Amino acid sequence: MTKLLANLGHQVTSRLWRLGFASRFFLAIFLYSGTSFRRLQLTLREVFFSGVMSLIIIMVSGLFVGMVLGLQGYDTLQRYGSAEALGILVALSLVRELGPVVAALLFASRAGSAITAEIGLMKATEQLSAMEMMAVNPIARVVAPRFWGGVISMPLLAALFSAMGIFGGYLVGVVLIGVDEGSFWSQMQATVDFREDIVNGIIKSFVFGVIVSWVAVFEGYDAEPTAEGVSGATTRTVVTSSLAILAADFVLTALMFRGV
Amino acid sequence: MNRTALDLWVGFFVAIGLAAVLFLALKVGNLSAASSGETYALQAKFDNIGGLKIRSAIKSSGVVVGRVTNIEYDPANYVAVVSMQMDARYKFPRDTFATINTSGLLGDQFIGFEVGGDSEMLKAGELIKKTQSAVVLEKLISQFMFNQASESKDKK
Incomplete structure (x- = not known):
């Protein structure tokens, strides 16, 4: 019994310790992020690795999600004789929810895991310690550029996801099924508001970018410097950031779209 | 570099x-043009606003001329007070008639302005005196049914 309690206490304290360290680490990134903007090439390199390399998966997934929305939405809406509202359904669900959330989930598994593995391996091969020996701050040189690269890429990827999804919905709804093109676009434009829907979606994706990048660099930096430790950290990145994205999405949605 | x-x-x-x-x-x-340009506020009291929402449109001759910014309940007079934000380019006479309409049979509800003949214009913050409440479809249908029933009784 006491052993059980001691075990529980140990678990709780170690979780709390990690949470505290993660918060301090978050502040340290901001403190040392001067370098990543002064030497912009470092950050651009990370935008390339996490943003440009995720382009294909984001665009193709966006297209397919939009196409599925078009099919399913049409199937339900035509029962009520309002198939013209398909544009609204596709655009609102993508811009408000699916765009930011699914893009962030894909980004976490595509780019977040890669960042964790890279930093974790740098730690395991003692590159981070070597940098410290040379008086180079690894947070400024390695962590902050990767963090900002992710934060910059995420809103752009989410916007691309939504745009491709709407195109996919158009493809299925208008070209394939034959919903009237004029009402598809005009009803969409009449309902989707720039500030209420699109800007809120961009704010969401920005927050998700911060979450994914933070979790990824922290898990990498905190990884046990062994092969096993790095693989565990990579798994934790995907699990933790996916859960954090969904939880944050609920909070943000409750704040943004409450009852209006 | x-x-x-x-x-x-x-x-x-x-x-x-x-x-x-x-x-x-x-x-x-x-x-939306209305949110970016110059605006002025108006108010109107309705007995029943139906499904009107914040950000619903205000139309005159079918053109959007403003948006609903706030809906409150007036506990003294038991009516709904609707605050509106109007596009500053458009002015309306003081005897403008504000009605709550529905676009299509089951569509969104909006406030329609039927322009009167007064030479004085509504000023910012003023209250529109002449209003008509939302048409409740269920009431309309039940009235119609009752009329039908009484008519068929008369024939007998």
Whole structure:
């Protein structure tokens, strides 16, 4: 019994310790992020690795999600004789929810895991310690550029996801099924508001970018410097950031779209 | 610092990302004119606002001339007080008639302005005196049914 309690206490304290360290680490990134903007090439390199390399998966997934929305939405809406509202359904669900959330989930598994593995391996091969020996701050040189690269890429990827999804919905709804093109676009434009829907979606994706990048660099930096430790950290990145994205999405949605 | 292929790719990525945002802003959403330009406030009291919501449109001759900014209940007079934000380009006479209409049979509800003949215009913050409540479809149908029933009784 006491052993059980001691075990529980140990678990709780170690979780709390990690949470505290993660918060301090978050502040340290901001403190040392001067370098990543002064030497912009470092950050651009990370935008390339996490943003440009995720382009294909984001665009193709966006297209397919939009196409599925078009099919399913049409199937339900035509029962009520309002198939013209398909544009609204596709655009609102993508811009408000699916765009930011699914893009962030894909980004976490595509780019977040890669960042964790890279930093974790740098730690395991003692590159981070070597940098410290040379008086180079690894947070400024390695962590902050990767963090900002992710934060910059995420809103752009989410916007691309939504745009491709709407195109996919158009493809299925208008070209394939034959919903009237004029009402598809005009009803969409009449309902989707720039500030209420699109800007809120961009704010969401920005927050998700911060979450994914933070979790990824922290898990990498905190990884046990062994092969096993790095693989565990990579798994934790995907699990933790996916859960954090969904939880944050609920909070943000409750704040943004409450009852209006 | 020299240009690299990497810069080109990042530039390409940022460009299509921004193009997607622009597409969403212009083609998908509406950069609503009423929210960006000069506006003035008006109020109106209704017995029943039906399904009117905040941000519902205010139309005159079918053109959007403003938006609903707030809906409150007046506990002294038991009526709904609707605050509206009107486009400053459009002025309306003081005897303008505000009605709550429905677009289509089951569509969104909006406030329609039927312009009167008064030479004085409504000033900012003023209350519209003549209003008509929302038509409740259920009431209308039940009235129709009752009329039908009484008519058929008369024939006998």
